[in-house]
Amino acid sequence: MKNKLLSLALLLTPALACAQSTLISNINGYTLKENRLLSFNAIEFQDDEITRLYQSGDKLPDIKGQQTRHINGEGKTLLPGLIDAHGHVLGYGLSLLRADLTNTASELEAAKRVLNYAQKNKDLTWLQGRGWNQVQWPGKSFPGAASLDQYFPDRPVWLRRIDGHAGWANSKAMALAGITKDTVSPRGGEIIRDSQGNASGVFIDNAMTLIESKIPPLTITEQKAILVKAMNALAAVGLTSVHDAGISVANLKAYQALSREQKMPIRVNAMLDITDKQWRDVLKQGPVRSADDFLKMDSVKVVADGALGSRGAALIEDYSDHAGHKGLLLFSDKKLLEVMKTAMDAGFQVNTHAIGDNANKRVLDNYQQLVTTSDKRALRHRVEHAQVLRLADIPRFKQLGVIASMQATHATSDKNMAQDRLGKDRIAGAYAWQKLLQTGATLAAGSDFPIESANPFYGLHASITRQDHNNLPRGGWFADEKMTRQQAFKSFSLDAAYAGHQEQLLGSLIPGKKADFILIDRDIFTVKAEEIWQTQVVSTWVNGKQVYQK
Numbered sequence: 001m002k003n004k005l006l007s008l009a010l011l012l013t014p015a016l017a018c019a020q021s022t023l024i025s026n027i028n029g030y031t032l033k034e035n036r037l038l039s040f041n042a043i044e045f046q047d048d049e050i051t052r053l054y055q056s057g058d059k060l061p062d063i064k065g066q067q068t069r070h071i072n073g074e075g076k077t078l079l080p081g082l083i084d085a086h087g088h089v090l091g092y093g094l095s096l097l098r099a100d101l102t103n104t105a106s107e108l109e110a111a112k113r114v115l116n117y118a119q120k121n122k123d124l125t126w127l128q129g130r131g132w133n134q135v136q137w138p139g140k141s142f143p144g145a146a147s148l149d150q151y152f153p154d155r156p157v158w159l160r161r162i163d164g165h166a167g168w169a170n171s172k173a174m175a176l177a178g179i180t181k182d183t184v185s186p187r188g189g190e191i192i193r194d195s196q197g198n199a200s201g202v203f204i205d206n207a208m209t210l211i212e213s214k215i216p217p218l219t220i221t222e223q224k225a226i227l228v229k230a231m232n233a234l235a236a237v238g239l240t241s242v243h244d245a246g247i248s249v250a251n252l253k254a255y256q257a258l259s260r261e262q263k264m265p266i267r268v269n270a271m272l273d274i275t276d277k278q279w280r281d282v283l284k285q286g287p288v289r290s291a292d293d294f295l296k297m298d299s300v301k302v303v304a305d306g307a308l309g310s311r312g313a314a315l316i317e318d319y320s321d322h323a324g325h326k327g328l329l330l331f332s333d334k335k336l337l338e339v340m341k342t343a344m345d346a347g348f349q350v351n352t353h354a355i356g357d358n359a360n361k362r363v364l365d366n367y368q369q370l371v372t373t374s375d376k377r378a379l380r381h382r383v384e385h386a387q388v389l390r391l392a393d394i395p396r397f398k399q400l401g402v403i404a405s406m407q408a409t410h411a412t413s414d415k416n417m418a419q420d421r422l423g424k425d426r427i428a429g430a431y432a433w434q435k436l437l438q439t440g441a442t443l444a445a446g447s448d449f450p451i452e453s454a455n456p457f458y459g460l461h462a463s464i465t466r467q468d469h470n471n472l473p474r475g476g477w478f479a480d481e482k483m484t485r486q487q488a489f490k491s492f493s494l495d496a497a498y499a500g501h502q503e504q505l506l507g508s509l510i511p512g513k514k515a516d517f518i519l520i521d522r523d524i525f526t527v528k529a530e531e532i533w534q535t536q537v538v539s540t541w542v543n544g545k546q547v548y549q550k
Contacts, residue, residue, distance in 0.1 A: 020067045021046045022544070025060055027073035028523055029053070031080055031509040032494050037486055037525075043078065044068075045515035048292075048543040052511055076538055077523045079489075080509050081240025081516035082456040083496035085405050086384055086446030089244045089268065090223060090251055091130075091164070093230030095450035099129025101159060105136065107143040114159065115151045126215050127152065130160040130450060132168060135309055135417045142192055145171045145201030158211055163451050165307035167208045169201050177214045186210070188330035190312075205306045205328050223254035224263075231265045235548040237455045238537040240516040241267035243405075243446065243500055245351070245384060246301035249278045256288070259295040265547040267294050267516070269500040271301035271351050274339050283346040292543065293505060293514070299349035301384070302339055303330055305359035308414060308421055313356035313388065320423035327356050337366050344376055349501070351382040351405065357390050357426065364396050377401045382444070382499060385410070386436070388422060389429040397441035403499045404436050405444045408462035408488075409452040415468075415477045427478070433463065434481045444499035445491035456492050460524065461533035463488035471530050485525055515544035 025042040031053070032038065042054035044061075054060060063070055099117035104110040110132045118127050134142050148157050148170035156173035160166070169177075179199050185191045189206030191199050203211060218226070234242060247255070247270045258264050270288075272279055279300065287298035306312015306328045311319055314327040331339070343350045350367075354360040363383055371377045383397070386404040397404050411418075411431035419427045429435075436443055447459050461467075463483040466476030476482055483491070497507030505514050519538040522531070540548035 021051070022069045022071065023061070023063060024071045024073050024078070025054070026075055027078040027519070028075060029078040029509070030489075030525060032486075032490055033508065033510060035490075037489075043509060043517070045544050048515055050509055050511050050513050050515050053509060073519065076519040076521065078517055078519050079238075079524075080493050080507060081518055081540065081542065082238050082492045083241045083243075083500075083507065084234070084239050084446045084449070084454065084456060084492075085243045085444035085496040085499050086245045086407060087234075087242050087449040087454060088164075088246065089227055089230045089234070089242060090247070092233070092450045092454060093226035094128075095130055096229060096233060097226070099127065099159070100131055101129050102131035102133075102162065103136070104132060107134075107137055107147050110143065110159070111147045111151060114148070114157060118152070118155070125156070126173075127155055127157045128159065128215075130164070131162050132159055133162045133309065142166075142200065142202045143168050144194070145169060145174065145199075148201070156214075158215065160208075161310055163307035163309050165205050165312050166310040167203050167211060169203065169211050171201075173211055173214075174199055174201065177211045179210060183210070187332075188328055190328065204310055205312050206330060217250070220250060220254050220257065223251060224258055227254055227258060228263060228265070231268075232548070234449075234454055235266050235540045235542070236537060237457075238518045238520065238540060239266060239454065239456060240518070240540060240542045241269065241497075241500075241502075241506055243496070244268050244270040245353075245446075245448075246271055246273040246303070247297075248273055248276045249282055252282070252288070252297060255295050255297075259290045259292075262292075264294045266542055267506070268296070269299075269502065270295070270297040271299045272297060272348075273301050274343070275303075280342065283343065283348060287348070293502075294543075296500070296502070298347075298501070299351050300343040301351050301353070302336070302343075303353040304336060304363050305329055305354060305356050308355055308387065308418060311421065314358040314362075315356045315388070315422075315426075316358045316361070316390070317426075319421055320426075321420045326358065329359065329362070333362065336362065337369070340366050341370055344370055344379065344381075347379070349379045349381055351384050353384040355385045355387040357388045357393070357429065360386060360389050361393055364393055364400065364402065367400050367402055368396070371400055371402075380499065380501060385448075387430060388426065389432060391429050391435075394429065394432060394435050394441075395439045397436060398439045403442045403444055405446060405499060406431075406433065407446050407448045407452060408433070408459045408483075409447055411466065411477065411481075412462045412468050413452060415473070431478070432481055433483055437483070437487060442495050442498060443487075443491050444496045445488070446496070455533075457524070457535040458533050460488050460492060461529070463491065464532065465529050467530070469533055485529075489524070516542050
């Protein structure tokens with residue numbers, strides 16, 4: 001018993017910076033090698049690099065007298081550190097500090113949650129929150145300012161919808177923003193109005209800037225603290241690397257400061273948001289890559305349309321549940337092509353948000369027009385979400401070398417409204433993971449946190465079952481699109497690394513690659529599929545150092 005406690009203590013003790021070599025044995029390890037699932041029972045690494053895997057029958061080294069630390073893994077499952085190919089780190093950190101409106105049952109409950117939050121944060125001038133979803137409420141109607149005004153007549157309130165593509169304001173916030181009956185909706189945005197033509201309090205996509213431009217920006221110091229809080233929380237769920245989908249120049253400076261100070265617990269592959277006024281100047285300075293590969297920025301984020309839940313996703317034909325409405329394109333065709341070309345010409349990967357079939361078609365058309373040389377194709381451009389596709393557009397991802405960066409939990413969250421929005425014909429090309437994989441396309445998985453949970457085991461579960469945590473619907477939602485366990489694992493590891501041009505460093509546990517791995521409490525390849533989401537992370541290691549222990 002004493003030896004067992006000692007081995008567990010060693011397992012949970014942070015790695016020493018001076019440790020020359022470490023051997024973790026008695027593990028149930030998995031990694032991918034040349035598209036094949038490889039199992040092993042011990043792993044050795046020196047400093048930040050994997051040096052050897054030991055499989056069944058291999059003799060472990062005699063470490064007596066050597067400068068090798070030996071850890072008994074106690075039979076835990078060891079995987080490569082998982083990679084989220086699409087999240088929002090600063091937004092996630094802020095969500096940990098703001099009113100949480102997820103899973104509210106009504107508009108009134110959401111308003112009361114803000115009231116509870118306000119009572120605990122009396123020093124805040126602006127009250128902010130995120131996570132409301134009117135589709136889950138009786139009547140499924142957008143909320144209004146009045147329900148907030150009864151509690152907050154004098155404090156401005158701004159609450160982002162769960163997908164981040166709509167915001168809900170009270171009258172005080174609208175007054176500070178100068179919103180009147182005559183305020184015109186900006187291109188690519190919509191001010192929802194009541195029957196008298198007054199702003200109701202809900203602002204869609206580009207119209208959100210009317211309110212958000214009045215909220216005081218975070219300082220670099222504040223951003224650094226929030227980013228570290230978020231990254232530590234991400235490490236705790238088994239993520240060793242994330243692709244930050246759309247950061248400002250100020251956000252980049254905060255990351256660079258943390259990188260210089262060696263205060264980043266996990267790796268970040270950042271995409272520069274082209275809505276930042278300085279984005280062209282930053283591109284002229286070239287890609288960013290830290291010496292230790294904890295920070296990388298060689299891509300841009302472009303947003304072509306809105307989201308399906310707020311009916312902002314751009315469709316070719318009308319929404320099935322909203323005649324005369326086709327969603328929102330956030331750029332003119334000319335402007336969209338111009339920003340994509342500018343980024344490509346600067347040698348940057350272009351990662352374009354497209355949810356509706358119209359947005360996806362236009363984005364793919366632009367890639368086809370612009371990716372005319374091998375060097376442009378080698379940049380591995382991406383479609384972020386690729387959520388609703390014409391069947392004819394699915395083979396184009398492989399043909400153009402474009403990566404589908406998709407989020408499995410979007411399907412299980414959207415299953416109760418997606419067919420209402422799209423109808424029975426268009427739904428065939430929605431959340432079409434298996435159709436894409438069968439064409440040979442690369443599918444990089446993410447979560448879009450904080451819109452969805454950052455927990456990658458939720459994403460693996462949704463990928464494999466197409467079910468929610470209550471095992472519904474029976475058999476899975478459009479079950480033909482389920483992934484196999486190996487496909488899902490690859491999408492969160494090697495293919496996510498490939499989508500960030502990092503497959504030579506990350507995504508699998510092969511000698512010469514970075515020692516980024518996690519120990520978990522169950523075998524995701526043998527446990528019942530419906531239990532995968534319950535997986536708990538025991539410890540997380542990045543660059544050969546333990547950054548989280550349960």
